[in-house]
Amino acid sequence: DVKVTQSSRYLVKRTGEKVFLECVQDMDHENMFWYRQDPGLGLRLIYFSYDVKMKEKGDIPEGYSVSREKKERFSLILESASTNQTSMYLCASSLRNTINTEAFFGQGTRLTVV
Amino acid sequence: GQNIDQPTEMTATEGAIVQINCTYQTSGFNGLFWYQQHAGEAPTFLSYNVLDGLEEKGRFSSFLSRSKGYSYLLLKELQMKDSASYLCAVPPPFSGGYNKLIFGAGTRLAVHP
Numbered sequence: 001d002v003k004v005t006q007s008s009r010y011l012v013k014r015t016g017e018k019v020f021l022e023c024v025q026d027m028d029h030e031n032m033f034w035y036r037q038d039p040g041l042g043l044r045l046i047y048f049s050y051d052v053k054m055k056e057k058g059d060i061p062e063g064y065s066v067s068r069e070k071k072e073r074f075s076l077i078l079e080s081a082s083t084n085q086t087s088m089y090l091c092a093s094s095l096r097n098t099i100n101t102e103a104f105f106g107q108g109t110r111l112t113v114v
Numbered sequence: 115g116q117n118i119d120q121p122t123e124m125t126a127t128e129g130a131i132v133q134i135n136c137t138y139q140t141s142g143f144n145g146l147f148w149y150q151q152h153a154g155e156a157p158t159f160l161s162y163n164v165l166d167g168l169e170e171k172g173r174f175s176s177f178l179s180r181s182k183g184y185s186y187l188l189l190k191e192l193q194m195k196d197s198a199s200y201l202c203a204v205p206p207p208f209s210g211g212y213n214k215l216i217f218g219a220g221t222r223l224a225v226h227p
């Protein structure tokens with residue numbers, strides 16, 4: 001059974017803290033993604049990676065960075081958390097080279113920055 | 115750029131049929147996805163359309179008209195468990211095999227007894 005696992009379901013962090021969100025997939029997928037989901041805005045792409053150590057900015061990368069040291073793991077880093085980064089964060093993975101391939105999502109991490 | 119529009123909310127009765135519409139504008143079309151997301155859960159894949167027409171998959175069908183920039187998801191014999199958000203998404207042009215997706219804001223469907 002395919003699986004994308006995010007390390008935390010709920011997180012509360014203080015403004016200015018450095019925050020790490022971890023995502024692991026067990027499907028040997030090349031592509032991995034980080035989205036944030038906000039009411040009325042839908043899912044917006046923050047960063048994605050198509051291979052180990054490769055990353056590209058999505059639509060809203062400001063205030064975030066990512067790390068992909070191993071194929072199965074993709075980390076999202078909030079360098080200095082701010083209240084406007086309070087959101088639901090969703091990790092996803094997919095096979096590369098087939099545009100109609102579905103993405104598999106993790107359960108999400110609801111982050112609150114206070 | 116891309117723009118995707120869906121109704122924000124819909125309600126329907128158990129056993130009925132509901133159609134959830136999605137209109138999109140994109141400079142290059144590479145197909146359209148529908149995902150289902152129950153509250154507090156991960157989105158899950160429902161369908162992918164790249165050619166015009168209707169594709170049926172059990173109680174769920176998805177329709178595409180590329181010339182009109184329009185798709186709909188048709189849910190038949192509605193069940194309470196179909197209460198969820200339905201997300202329409204398209205890959206941006208020239209995204210190759212990277213499978214990036216641009217999502218609409220989603221349609222929250224409430225099914226009532």
